[in-house]
Every structure is written in C-alpha cells, then in structure tokens.
Amino acid sequence: xxxxxxxxxxxxxxxxxxxxxxxxxxxxxxxxxxxxxxxxxxxxxxxxxxxxxxxxxxxxxxxxxxxxxxxxxxxxxxxxxxxxxxxxxxxxxxxxxxxxxxxxxxxxxxxxxxxxxxxxxxxxxxxxxxxxxxxxxxxxxxxxxxxxxxxxxxxxxxxxxxxxxxxxxxxxxxxxxxxxxxxxxxxxxxxxxxxxxxxxxxxxxxxxxxxxxxxxxxxxxxxxxxxxxxxxxxxxxxxxxxxxxxxxxxxxxxxxxxxxxxxxxxxxxxxxxxxxxxxxxxxxxxxxxxxxxxxxxxxxxxx
Numbered sequence: 001x002x003x004x005x006x007x008x009x010x011x012x013x014x015x016x017x018x019x020x021x022x023x024x025x026x027x028x029x030x031x032x033x034x035x036x037x038x039x040x041x042x043x044x045x046x047x048x049x050x051x052x053x054x055x056x057x058x059x060x061x062x063x064x065x066x067x068x069x070x071x072x073x074x075x076x077x078x079x080x081x082x083x084x085x086x087x088x089x090x091x092x093x094x095x096x097x098x099x100x101x102x103x104x105x106x107x108x109x110x111x112x113x114x115x116x117x118x119x120x121x122x123x124x125x126x127x128x129x130x131x132x133x134x135x136x137x138x139x140x141x142x143x144x145x146x147x148x149x150x151x152x153x154x155x156x157x158x159x160x161x162x163x164x165x166x167x168x169x170x171x172x173x174x175x176x177x178x179x180x181x182x183x184x185x186x187x188x189x190x191x192x193x194x195x196x197x198x199x200x201x202x203x204x205x206x207x208x209x210x211x212x213x214x215x216x217x218x219x220x221x222x223x224x225x226x227x228x229x230x231x232x233x234x235x236x237x238x239x240x241x242x243x244x245x246x247x248x249x250x251x252x253x254x255x256x257x258x259x260x261x262x263x264x265x266x267x268x269x270x271x272x273x274x275x276x277x278x279x280x281x282x283x284x285x286x287x288x289x290x291x292x293x294x295x296x297x298x299x300x301x302x303x
Contacts, residue, residue, distance in 0.1 A: 010089070011091075014087045014089045014167075019086065021082040022169060025081075025083075026173060030180050031071075032068070036125075037188065040126045040129040043129050043130060044195075057131055058130070061127050062121065064125060079158065079161070079170075083170040086169035086170070087167075088166040092166035101161070104156045105156075111145070111146070111152060111156070112149070114149070115149040118138050118140060128192055133196065133199055147185075151181040151184070152181075155177050158177045162174050
C-alpha cells in the first residue's frame with residue numbers, strides 16, 4: 001500500500017500543472033458532453049435545431065453529429081498537444097507499458113467504431129432527442145460487453161495515448177475523462193430511458209384503443225354518439241345513434257290521441273359514411289312523414 005502511494009506521488013511530481021495547455025485540455029474534455037447535452041435537451045423540448053433546419057429533424061441530427069465529431073477531433077488534438085508538453089516518467093516508457101498502450105488503443109477504437117456501426121449515425125449522436133427512435137434495443141456486440149461502449153472505448157483510447165507517450169499528465173487527464181463521462185451517463189441514461197418508456201406507453205394506449213373499438217364496432221366503422229334533441233311539437237326525444245341502427249320513440253303527450261314507435265331506422269352515423277351524421281332537419285322530416293301517414297291512413301280507409 002505504501003509503495004502504491006509513493007508511486008502515485010512520484011507520478012504527480014511529473015505533472016506540470018502550471019501549463020496552460022493542460023488546463024485548456026481539461027476544459028475541452030468537460031465542454032463536449034456539456035455542450036451536446038444542453039443542445040439535445042433544447043432540441044427535445046423546443047425543437048431548436050429542427051426549426052433552424054426548416055423542420056427537417058434528420059438533417060438537424062446530422063448537423064449535430066458533424067458538430068460533435070468535429071469537437072471530438074479538436075479535443076483529441078488539444079489533449080495530445082498538452083501531454084507532449086509534459087515531462088515523461090521512465091516507468092511509463094517500458095516495453096510493457098508500450099504493449100499495454102497499443103492494446104488499449106486497439107480495444108478502445110474497436111468499441112467506439114463497432115458501437116457506431118451498431119447504432120448508426122442517428123442512434124450514436126442523440127437521434128432520440130430528435131424523435132428518431134430505434135425500433136429495438138441493441139443487445140449485440142459491443143453492448144453485451146459494457147453498457148456504454150462509446151464512452152468507455154474513448155476513455156481507453158485516452159489512457160492508451162498517455163501510456164504511449166509515457167506522460168503522467170495523460171493519466172491525470174484520463175481520470176478526468178472517466179469522471180466526466182460517468183457524470184454524463186448519470187444525466188443521460190434516465191432521460192433516454194424515459195423517452196423510450198413514453199413511446200411504449202403511447203403504443204400500449206393505441207393498442208388498447210384499437211381493441212376497445214374493434215370489440216364494439218363492426219369492421220371498418222367507428223361509433224359516434226349524437227347527444228342532440230329532436231323536437232317534434234311539444235315532445236322532446238333525446239336520441240343517440242350507435243352503429244347502424246337507431247331506435248326512436250315518441251311518448252304520448254297531453255292533448256294527443258296517438259302513440260307511434262319508429263323502430264330501427266337505418267341511418268349510419270359512423271365513419272363508414274364519411275364520419276358525418278345527417279342534419280337534424282332531415283331526420284325530423286323523415287319522422288314527420290311517418291307521423292303524417294299514421295294520421296292519414298284512417299282517413300283514407302274511411303273514404
């Protein structure tokens with residue numbers, strides 16, 4: 001334990017914290033995740049980038065992807081420039097350290113490239129925030145190795161470059177990269193999970209609505225309730241049409257000597273007929289015609 005502490009102290013003495021390039025590199029490492037998370041949240045809530053791109057969300061996502069990729073190249077350049085200005089440590093220049101450096105670079109770049117291939121451009125560069133969701137969760141390589149292969153692969157690459165140059169300052173910046181990515185994951189993962197959970201809830205609600213509609217409606221039709229009142233003289237009939245058949249009845253009222261019932265008048269108030277109910281006046285005319293002939297028949301029979 002004491003040897004580890006002394007080794008850490010020895011490595012720390014080989015880091016020149018007075019170099020501005022070291023501070024600039026640390027700032028660029030922290031800036032990138034902060035930038036893309038702020039921009040992505042603005043896009044999700046306000047459609048900022050989509051509006052700037054004329055309503056084309058996929059174009060906006062590609063623009064953000066190009067920006068993030070370019071910022072990553074700038075960050076890597078600043079990092080390499082910063083550690084090259086730092087003193088080296090003999091322990092990091094041994095053949096074992098160099099072999100570990102190449103192994104880390106190979107594995108790290110493999111994780112980054114294969115995760116990009118598996119997710120695609122929109123899946124890698126925050127397409128979820130633009131409404132471009134993947135159909136299914138990717139569970140193959142490299143996501144069966146670690147949960148965030150893009151981040152961990154990038155961290156491994158930073159560590160590989162630090163060992164390749166033999167710079168303790170590179171180890172310090174790699175630890176900073178790891179901390180920044182862990183914080184970014186704690187911020188991003190719950191939000192992304194909620195985006196997909198919301199889609200699942202919407203799908204479940206849609207399926208439930210379809211089953212409910214199919215259960216009570218003939219195929220190709222949808223029910224409509226017409227909460228109107230049909231007025232015939234002093235009598236008021238509340239009517240509700242459901243499906244194809246309607247039942248209208250006129251109760252006897254004071255001063256009248258007839259009672260009639262109109263059964264199963266076929267009037268479609270469903271999407272089969274364009275989704276529009278006939279006007280109240282047309283229904284009223286039909287009922288009044290039936291009423292007329294009810295009264296007219298006895299007179300015709302007498303004559």
